[in-house]
Amino acid sequence: MRHTTLAAAVLAAGLSTAPAAFAGKDLDAIKARGTLVCGVNTGLAGFSAADSQGKWSGLDVDYCRALAAAILGDGNKVRYSPLTAQQRFTALQSGEVDVLSRNTTWTLTRDASLGMHFVGVTFYDGQGFMVPKSLNVKSAKQLKGATICVQSGTTTELNLTDYSRANNLQLKPVVFEKLEAATGAYFSGRCQAYTTDASGLASTRSKEAQKPDDHVILPELISKEPLGPAVRRGDDDFFAISKWVLNVLLEAEEYGITQANVDQMRKDSKNPGVMRLLGSGTEDTGKLLGLDKDWGYRIIKTTGNYGEIFERHVGEKTAIGLPRGTNNLWTKDGLMYAPPVR
Amino acid sequence: MRPFVEPGLSASAPKKKPIEWSWRSRVVRGWVYQAVALLLIGGAVWFLAHNTQENMRVRGIQSGFDFLGQAAGFDIGETMIAFDPSQSYGRALWIGVLNTLRVAVVGIILTTILGVLMGIGRFSHNALVRGLCYGYVELFRNVPILLQLLMWYLFFVEVLPAPQAAWNLGDMFYLSKGGFSMPSPVWAPGYAWMTLGALLGLVGGVAYRRWAQREFERTGQDRNRWLVPLLAIVGLALAGWAAGGAPREWSRPEQLAFMVEGGISATPEFMAVLIGLVMYTGAFIAEVVRGGIQSVSHGQTEAASALGLSRRQTMRMVILPQALRVIIPPLTNQYLNLTKNSSLAVAIGYPDVVSIANTTLNQTGRAVECIAIIMLVYLSTSLSTSALMNWYNKRVAIKER
Numbered sequence: 001m002r003h004t005t006l007a008a009a010v011l012a013a014g015l016s017t018a019p020a021a022f023a024g025k026d027l028d029a030i031k032a033r034g035t036l037v038c039g040v041n042t043g044l045a046g047f048s049a050a051d052s053q054g055k056w057s058g059l060d061v062d063y064c065r066a067l068a069a070a071i072l073g074d075g076n077k078v079r080y081s082p083l084t085a086q087q088r089f090t091a092l093q094s095g096e097v098d099v100l101s102r103n104t105t106w107t108l109t110r111d112a113s114l115g116m117h118f119v120g121v122t123f124y125d126g127q128g129f130m131v132p133k134s135l136n137v138k139s140a141k142q143l144k145g146a147t148i149c150v151q152s153g154t155t156t157e158l159n160l161t162d163y164s165r166a167n168n169l170q171l172k173p174v175v176f177e178k179l180e181a182a183t184g185a186y187f188s189g190r191c192q193a194y195t196t197d198a199s200g201l202a203s204t205r206s207k208e209a210q211k212p213d214d215h216v217i218l219p220e221l222i223s224k225e226p227l228g229p230a231v232r233r234g235d236d237d238f239f240a241i242s243k244w245v246l247n248v249l250l251e252a253e254e255y256g257i258t259q260a261n262v263d264q265m266r267k268d269s270k271n272p273g274v275m276r277l278l279g280s281g282t283e284d285t286g287k288l289l290g291l292d293k294d295w296g297y298r299i300i301k302t303t304g305n306y307g308e309i310f311e312r313h314v315g316e317k318t319a320i321g322l323p324r325g326t327n328n329l330w331t332k333d334g335l336m337y338a339p340p341v342r
Numbered sequence: 343m344r345p346f347v348e349p350g351l352s353a354s355a356p357k358k359k360p361i362e363w364s365w366r367s368r369v370v371r372g373w374v375y376q377a378v379a380l381l382l383i384g385g386a387v388w389f390l391a392h393n394t395q396e397n398m399r400v401r402g403i404q405s406g407f408d409f410l411g412q413a414a415g416f417d418i419g420e421t422m423i424a425f426d427p428s429q430s431y432g433r434a435l436w437i438g439v440l441n442t443l444r445v446a447v448v449g450i451i452l453t454t455i456l457g458v459l460m461g462i463g464r465f466s467h468n469a470l471v472r473g474l475c476y477g478y479v480e481l482f483r484n485v486p487i488l489l490q491l492l493m494w495y496l497f498f499v500e501v502l503p504a505p506q507a508a509w510n511l512g513d514m515f516y517l518s519k520g521g522f523s524m525p526s527p528v529w530a531p532g533y534a535w536m537t538l539g540a541l542l543g544l545v546g547g548v549a550y551r552r553w554a555q556r557e558f559e560r561t562g563q564d565r566n567r568w569l570v571p572l573l574a575i576v577g578l579a580l581a582g583w584a585a586g587g588a589p590r591e592w593s594r595p596e597q598l599a600f601m602v603e604g605g606i607s608a609t610p611e612f613m614a615v616l617i618g619l620v621m622y623t624g625a626f627i628a629e630v631v632r633g634g635i636q637s638v639s640h641g642q643t644e645a646a647s648a649l650g651l652s653r654r655q656t657m658r659m660v661i662l663p664q665a666l667r668v669i670i671p672p673l674t675n676q677y678l679n680l681t682k683n684s685s686l687a688v689a690i691g692y693p694d695v696v697s698i699a700n701t702t703l704n705q706t707g708r709a710v711e712c713i714a715i716i717m718l719v720y721l722s723t724s725l726s727t728s729a730l731m732n733w734y735n736k737r738v739a740i741k742e743r
Binding site for chain 1: 415416496603689690704
């Protein structure tokens with residue numbers, strides 16, 4: 001399964017003749033194909049998960065839909081490729097997927113040495129611990145000597161080690177390849193704690209725990225985990241579009257443009273910012289990116305603004321139940337800030 | 343009469359003919375074919391390597407083995423030698439190799455014992471034993487190994503109690519979801535003397551057995567060949583231990599808040615991998631052994647009983663030595679399978695070389711290099727195993743004179 005894909009990717013890298021790097025090849029390929037291939041998580045409730053009909057939904061999935069709406073004119077023209085943590089970079093590098101939208105942490109090493117560019121941040125996260133309530137642990141610092149279940153191939157493993165050393169906790173990691181194996185071992189009691197990004201903890205708790213209330217997420221966040229989509233290097237045009245799709249989602253929220261009112265705003269609004277975003281004035285922002293004038297309108301029509309996406313998939317009204325917190329707009333004491341779309 | 347040998351095919355051709363440099367010469371044609379084959383293979387390898395490198399360069403993927411010296415930064419749950427996260431990726435991978443070897447070596451020993459017993463059990467006169475052995479073989483060799491590993495792992499983590507409430511026998515042996523722990527002696531220099539004594543005893547024991555064999559062949563008088571070597575080993579080991587100051591300190595497992603610490607311990611991951619591989623491979627070995635025994639003609643058994651050998655003696659002295667010749671080659675295959683199947687351990691969180699290489703791959707992004715390392719590790723362990731087994735096979739093979 002995983003080994004085969006990986007081996008195939010390595011082999012594919014070997015067999016395909018060296019391509020010349022010129023801007024636009026990925027974009028051209030997507031347009032010619034008529035679908036965007038999007039690498040997503042194999043199953044992380046709220047971020048990317050397939051329902052019983054095989055329909056994908058989640059915050060990461062909606063980014064792909066927005067991107068497809070901008071480039072191909074239809075948010076449904078996306079093929080989702082579920083990837084494990086190990087597969088994801090090879091899949092992007094070898095061209096198996098066009099964009100990797102799979103709760104991936106933006107770090108220097110990944111940005112600089114894996115042949116990819118991070119587009120931006122779709123979710124500000126941090127690594128935390130989940131423990132059974134019966135353990136009566138109130139702080140991660142009380143976990144001295146505990147065994148911790150963790151999924152391999154993530155920055156999580158490194159953060160755990162750093163935290164353990166910094167606080168002399170002698171935590172023992174048990175490393176699993178698959179998310180389900182790691183959470184399964186935690187729920188069966190093999191480990192005293194399970195660690196991953198706080199969003200992932202909330203997602204796992206709501207979906208997999210028999211009684212979600214029996215598990216608590218400890219207050220300490222031990223790392224910065226800015227999660228965001230990434231694209232392959234070598235096509236600057238596609239990279240630019242990917243960045244500005246995210247910025248449109250954020251700026252639309254700032255202007256109060258929602259999925260529900262986007263048609264009316266496009267017709268009535270005289271706000272120059274809104275007109276630029278929705279292509280209702282004379283300015284054509286799409287042309288500069290190699291898209292048409294309506295690209296921004298289509299994005300919001302397809303997914304709604306960033307705030308809507310957040311509330312729909314992971315917000316407090318969902319089973320995941322995450323507060324907006326750092327993921328709020330900069331105008332509301334959060335970190336979400338988009339450069340101006342102009 | 344000497345068989346006809348085509349010129350150029352055999353080194354023992356009576357006279358060396360001068361080579362005829364022509365397409366009609368078989369020798370020259372052979373060389374040309376080999377050169378062409380070599381060029382094709384070399385070309386293909388070069389093409390693949392060059393293309394991979396070129397593609398990686400174009401895509402801005404860094405490559406090379408320099409990462410092996412960088413600090414790993416991640417911790418490993420179970421190590422045979424000390425490991426600190428600030429040590430290098432190379433060291434981390436080495437720990438993975440050791441963990442793989444630990445499962446492979448212990449597994450091969452246990453599975454051989456189990457397989458041989460089960461294989462012989464198929465010939466038992468007791469219907470219950472026969473049936474049990476048959477049932478074992480059919481059950482374990484027909485269920486995929488990955489499922490078996492998951493099953494054993496589930497057994498350990500679902501059935502056993504939490505580490506906070508470990509099953510405990512006399513404050514010495516602990517069994518829980520955290521693993522199995524038991525007391526172990528604390529290392530002291532005295533144990534080096536003990537090991538030396540045991541080694542001396544071993545050498546002496548082997549010498550005694552050789553002498554006893556010669557005496558048996560000369561005079562026909564048989565001696566017990568186990569008692570003296572055993573006494574020598576135990577006696578000299580004890581003497582060495584006493585000479586080394588008789589160290590007596592033991593490390594005993596202790597119940598802490600979240601775990602049992604001290605003594606020696608085995609994690610549920612290790613036990614699940616080990617038991618899974620041993621049970622699975624043992625079923626195949628049982629079949630190999632059964633086939634080997636059946637290949638020895640029944641006349642041998644009859645001849646042995648005519649000589650007055652008991653059933654047990656017949657098996658040990660007549661059947662098994664002859665069956666070994668048939669058993670060894672397929673047995674080697676099973677050893678190799680066990681070693682390679684240990685890579686499935688990654689599914690249940692045992693830090694073998696594949697698991698560590700996976701983590702390394704993800705932290706460094708060096709996919710080609712890490713896969714190459716995994717391949718190299720399995721290739722070299724497999725080649726060493728088969729070299730060892732081939733040597734043993736030569737020893738037990740029929741000596742044709």
